[in-house]
Amino acid sequence: MVNYDGRMGAAYVAGRAMAQDEVRRWTGAFAEHVPDRRPLDVLDLGSGVGRLTPGLAEEFQGRVYGVEPSDRMRAAAEQAPHPNVTYLKGAAEDIPLPEASVDVVLMFLSFHHFPDPLQGLREVRRVLRPGGVALLRTQFSDLMPDLFWYAYFPSAREVDAAMYRSLAATKALAGAAGLTPGADVVRIAAEEWRTLRQRYERLSHRALSTFEHLPPDEVEQGFARFAADAERDPDRVMPVYDATMLVLTRPSGLLTRPR
Numbered sequence: 613m614v615n616y617d618g619r620m621g622a623a624y625v626a627g628r629a630m631a632q633d634e635v636r637r638w639t640g641a642f643a644e645h646v647p648d649r650r651p652l653d654v655l656d657l658g659s660g661v662g663r664l665t666p667g668l669a670e671e672f673q674g675r676v677y678g679v680e681p682s683d684r685m686r687a688a689a690e691q692a693p694h695p696n697v698t699y700l701k702g703a704a705e706d707i708p709l710p711e712a713s714v715d716v717v718l719m720f721l722s723f724h725h726f727p728d729p730l731q732g733l734r735e736v737r738r739v740l741r742p743g744g745v746a747l748l749r750t751q752f753s754d755l756m757p758d759l760f761w762y763a764y765f766p767s768a769r770e771v772d773a774a775m776y777r778s779l780a781a782t783k784a785l786a787g788a789a790g791l792t793p794g795a796d797v798v799r800i801a802a803e804e805w806r807t808l809r810q811r812y813e814r815l816s817h818r819a820l821s822t823f824e825h826l827p828p829d830e831v832e833q834g835f836a837r838f839a840a841d842a843e844r845d846p847d848r849v850m851p852v853y854d855a856t857m858l859v860l861t862r863p864s865g866l867l868t869r870p871r
C-alpha cells in the first residue's frame with residue numbers, strides 16, 4: 613500500500629502537477645461521457661492534491677466534493693480553494709455523502725488504491741443519482757501502455773501491471789456493485805507533450821507508485837541512466853500515451869438493486 617501521508621505526499625505536487633490547459637483537456641474529455649445538462653454535481657473520489665478538482669467545478673458548474681483519506685494530500689488541495697469545491701476526509705468504502713447526491717463520480721488513478729474495491733463501487737452507486745455516471749480513469753493489466761521509460765527500470769512494466777485489474781475483472785466488479793460498464797474502454801489523449809529532460813525532471817520526483825514497489829538499487833541505477841540520456845538529448849520530444857477510462861452508469865430503472 614502506498615503511503616500518501618509520507619514521502620509521496622510531498623513529492624506529488626512537484627512531480628505530477630498539471631498545467632491549466634491539460635486540466636481543461638481532461639475535463640473536456642470527461643464532458644463527452646456525462647449527461648448534457650448543467651449544473652452537474654461531482655464527487656472527485658481520491659482527489660489527492662486537487663489536481664483536477666477545481667477544474668471539475670469550472671467544467672460542470674455544480675458543487676464538487678473532493679473526498680480524500682490522506683490528510684497531507686487534502687491539506688495540499690486546500691491551498692488552492694475554489695468557491696464550489698469542498699474537500700472532505702473520507703474513503704471510497706464509506707463515502708461521507710448522502711445517497712443520490714451527485715451526478716458524476718470521478719476516480720482518477722485512485723481505484724487501484726482502494727483496499728475494498730467492491731465496497732468502494734457499491735458506495736459510488738449509492739451516492740450517484742439514477743442515470744449518473746462514474747468515470748473510472750485507471751489502467752488495466754491487459755491494456756498496459758508501453759511507456760518509454762520502462763527501458764530504464766527492467767521490472768517496472770511488470771510491477772505496474774500487477775497494480776491493476778484486467779478489464780474483464782474490473783467490469784465484473786462494477787456489475788456486482790450494480791453499475792453498468794460501457795462496452796468499450798474510452799481512450800483519452802490529454803497529456804502534455806514533454807521533452808526528455810522534462811520527463812526526467814518530473815519522474816525524478818518519484819511521485820509514481822511504481823517506484824515504491826521497485827528494488828532501491830534498480831531505481832537508483834535506472835535514474836542514473838535516465839539522467840545521462842536527458843543530459844545528452846534534452847530537447848527530444850517524447851511520446852504521449854492514450855489514457856484508458858471505463859464509464860460506469862447507475863441505471864435509472866427501478867429493478868436495479870445490486871445483488
Ligand SMILES: C[S@@+](CC[C@H](N)C(=O)[O-])C[C@H]1O[C@@H](n2cnc3c(N)ncnc32)[C@H](O)[C@@H]1O
Pocket residue numbers: 616657658659660661662663664679680681682685702703704705719720721722725726727
Ligand atoms: C495516484 S493518487 C491520485 C490523486 C488524484 N486523483 C490525482 O489524479 O491527482 C491516488 C489517491 O487515492 C487516494 N486513496 C487511497 N486509498 C483510497 C480510498 N480507499 N478511497 C479513496 N481514495 C483513496 C490516495 O490517498 C491518493 O490521494
